[in-house]
Amino acid sequence: MPTDGERFLAAIARGDLASVRQTAGSIRIEQVPNLLSHALSSPNPDVVAYLRQSHDLGISDLQIAAIRGDTRRIRQLLGQLDGNAKRTALAQGYASPISSQSPLSLAVRNGHADAVRELISAGAEVNEYCHYTLTPLANAAELGHTEIVRLLLNHGAVVDMAPDSYTALMRACVGGKFDSAKILLDAGADPNAVRQDGQRPLHFAAKAGSVECVNLLLARGANPRALAYKKDTALKYAEQYNHQAIVKVLQDAVDK
Numbered sequence: 001m002p003t004d005g006e007r008f009l010a011a012i013a014r015g016d017l018a019s020v021r022q023t024a025g026s027i028r029i030e031q032v033p034n035l036l037s038h039a040l041s042s043p044n045p046d047v048v049a050y051l052r053q054s055h056d057l058g059i060s061d062l063q064i065a066a067i068r069g070d071t072r073r074i075r076q077l078l079g080q081l082d083g084n085a086k087r088t089a090l091a092q093g094y095a096s097p098i099s100s101q102s103p104l105s106l107a108v109r110n111g112h113a114d115a116v117r118e119l120i121s122a123g124a125e126v127n128e129y130c131h132y133t134l135t136p137l138a139n140a141a142e143l144g145h146t147e148i149v150r151l152l153l154n155h156g157a158v159v160d161m162a163p164d165s166y167t168a169l170m171r172a173c174v175g176g177k178f179d180s181a182k183i184l185l186d187a188g189a190d191p192n193a194v195r196q197d198g199q200r201p202l203h204f205a206a207k208a209g210s211v212e213c214v215n216l217l218l219a220r221g222a223n224p225r226a227l228a229y230k231k232d233t234a235l236k237y238a239e240q241y242n243h244q245a246i247v248k249v250l251q252d253a254v255d256k
Contacts, residue, residue: 005032012051015044020051029055040067040093040101062089066103066119069112074103078122090124100133108136113147126155129163134171137161141180142171149183159189165196173201173217176210181217191222198228206234206250209243214250224253 002010004026011019029035036058039051045068052059065073081089093101104124107115116136120126129135137157140148149168153159160167169189172180181201185191192200202222205213214234218224224234235254238246 008032009038012038012042012047015042015047017044017046017050020047024054036093037101040106060089060092060103062103063093063101063106066106066112066115067110069107069110069115071112071114071118074115074118074122086123090119090122091128100128100136102128104128104136105133105139108139108145108148108152109143111143111145111148113145113151116148116151120151120155126152126157127161129161133164134166135161135163135168138166138168138171141168141177141184142175144175144177144180146179146183149180153183153187159184159187160193162193162195167193167201169193169201170195170199170204173204173210173213174208176205176208176213178210178212178216181205181213185216185220191217191220192226194226195228198226200226200228200234202226202234203228203232203237206238206243206246207241209241209246211243211245211249214246218249218253224250 004023008020008023008027009032011023039048039057040059040063042048045064048059048064048067051057052064062074062077065077078086078089090104091102104116104119107119126136135157137149137152140152167189169181169184169191170193172184194200200222202214202217202224205217227233235247235250238250
């Protein structure tokens, strides 16, 4: 049976404000690890607002505006700042221990293209990263926010940048996002980029069950015989996950 703390975090993750309020009274919220990161990952902005009002989360007005995609508020807040103050505001939260919570990354993950555009115009770093976090491009690709993928690429996002060893193309394949993968490949992404454990985009597409991504990668030169951790091929992953359509495609590719 889940603990009160686990129910609290699950309610945050669901965006269930009523349950967040209910469970908050039965736990010591100050002892919840990484509460800010969990709060900012909630799909419900009202949950973030509630937690911010009731507890010191250390979250800025700019981060809230980015989550909501409130471009007018973003413009207003940044218009009050200049120089180092603006740079600090744009970078706040990028080194969160779970994932980047910078205004740009928050706007990207919530699919707010206009907010992303506004933040980039104000000087947000499109290639921001820290250890164990995804770049804005990788986030957009995995979530299928294709307008944002194009926007980031057009503003200088490095297509194969991989600070945590995942390229944007790999994350597109993790999410089974064909359109994202195609945009990235058209922009020069490497279909045979290798992660530290030997996995490549094709391995991730096979595990995700995306026959469209598998076919696309093969058409762009992905190696169906490439070995990952423990000498696993993409075909073996497809067999393990019982993706029979992909098994057939990869078996045909290996037999050529």
